Amino acid sequence: MDNNNLIEKFKKWEFVIDEEKADKLNAYYQLLIEWNSKMNLTAITDYDDVCIKHFFDSVSLLKYIDLKEGQSVVDIGTGAGFPGIPLKILRPDVEFVLIDSLNKRINFLNYVIKELGLSKIKAIHSRAEETGKNLEYREKFDFCVSRAVARLPVLCEYTIPLVKKGGYFISYKSIKTEDEIKEANFAIDILGGKIDKIENFMLPDTDMVRNLVFIKKVKNTGSKFPRNAAMIKKSPLVK
Numbered sequence: 001m002d003n004n005n006l007i008e009k010f011k012k013w014e015f016v017i018d019e020e021k022a023d024k025l026n027a028y029y030q031l032l033i034e035w036n037s038k039m040n041l042t043a044i045t046d047y048d049d050v051c052i053k054h055f056f057d058s059v060s061l062l063k064y065i066d067l068k069e070g071q072s073v074v075d076i077g078t079g080a081g082f083p084g085i086p087l088k089i090l091r092p093d094v095e096f097v098l099i100d101s102l103n104k105r106i107n108f109l110n111y112v113i114k115e116l117g118l119s120k121i122k123a124i125h126s127r128a129e130e131t132g133k134n135l136e137y138r139e140k141f142d143f144c145v146s147r148a149v150a151r152l153p154v155l156c157e158y159t160i161p162l163v164k165k166g167g168y169f170i171s172y173k174s175i176k177t178e179d180e181i182k183e184a185n186f187a188i189d190i191l192g193g194k195i196d197k198i199e200n201f202m203l204p205d206t207d208m209v210r211n212l213v214f215i216k217k218v219k220n221t222g223s224k225f226p227r228n229a230a231m232i233k234k235s236p237l238v239k
Contacts (some may be wrong), residue, residue, distance in 0.1 A: 001026045001047060013056055013204055014063070017090065024089045024116045025055060031115060032080060035108050041080040052203050057210060058083030059090050061145065061170060064199045064212060069093040074141045076128050076159050077101075077148035081109050083172065084145070088121050096121040097141070099131050129226040132161035139164045139220060147172040152184035153236045156215065157226045160191040163217040169193065173211040181213065187237035192219040 003022040010017045017025075029050055036042055044053050061083065067073075071094055075084035078098040088096045098109055098121070109123035124131070131137050144159045144167070152171060159169045173180070177198060188195060196214040203210060226232065 001029065006051065009051055010056075015059065015090070021089055024118075025086065027116055028081075028085060028089070028112060031108075031112055035111075036080075039104055039108070041105070041108065048205075052205060053208075054080075054082050055086050057172070057203060058086035058147075060201060060210065061087065061172075061212060062090060063201075064214075065143070065168070065170070067091060067094055067143070071095070071142040072097070072140065073143045073145060074099060074131075074137070074162050076131075076144060076146040076155075076162070077150075078109070078123070079105060079147075081112060082147055084121075085109070085112060085118075087145070088118055089116070092118070092120070094120070097137070098123040099126055099128060101125070101127045127229060128158035129229050129232065132158065132226040137162055139217075142167045144169045145172070146170075151236070152177075152180045152213070153187040153238050154232055156184055156187045156191055156193065157232050157237060160188070160193050160215065160217060161221040161226050163193075165192075165217050165220055167217050168196065169215045169217070171213040171215070173213060174208065175211075177211045177213055183238055186239045188215055190222075190237055191225055192217055192221045194218045 003019055006022040007017055044050055074097045076099050078084050078100050084096055084098045100106055103125045106123045106125040113121055138161055141162050144163050163169050193215040196216040199212045201210055
């Protein structure tokens with residue numbers, strides 16, 4: 001876990017990181033492995049695999065958006081902190097909120113935030129649908145990101161209400177997305193969104209294709225959304 005080695009990895013991936021950022025990413029990896037022995041944070045533990053499948057995958061978004069200083073990002077279903085923590089390390093000038101429904105993950109993230117000396121970031125123990133109803137967070141973010149594995153119609157109801165008009169929800173997907181997007185078109189429309197673009201890329205040194213689905217918030221979300229979790233799962237917004 002040499003900092004120079006990580007700097008070279010990122011350079012090969014067309015990202016420029018300095019010694020401080022490399023040190024924070026390596027420290028994050030060490031904490032991830034340490035805590036993973038006590039709780040289930042990730043099935044991916046090999047250093048090179050974490051660098052590719054967690055770190056690079058998380059920050060790949062920065063190639064496709066114009067993230068400005070002082071803007072805000074919320075990460076829904078952040079789990080062990082992906083993509084939020086790597087994005088925060090590379091963009092310390094941006095405000096981040098990490099949301100997860102499992103308190104022990106939030107405890108881990110708060111420890112990471114403290115140990116890495118990260119500022120302008122907080123981890124919140126909350127269900128996504130409750131956060132979306134909370135006026136402190138509803139329609140307050142420039143960007144919402146999620147690597148959660150839920151189907152897109154369900155994920156959109158959890159995420160789009162958090163995005164301000166003109167902002168974006170960006171979903172990280174690992175499979176072909178055409179059918180899922182068709183299925184989600186009704187939900188996206190009724191929640192105030194519009195498909196803007198889809199970007200795809202290969203994870204380095206793998207045959208894994210990743211997709212980033214960009215949904216722009218074009219109108220405010222109706223007050224009835226998001227519904228409660230049971231209703232979202234029982235009756236997703238599909239036609």
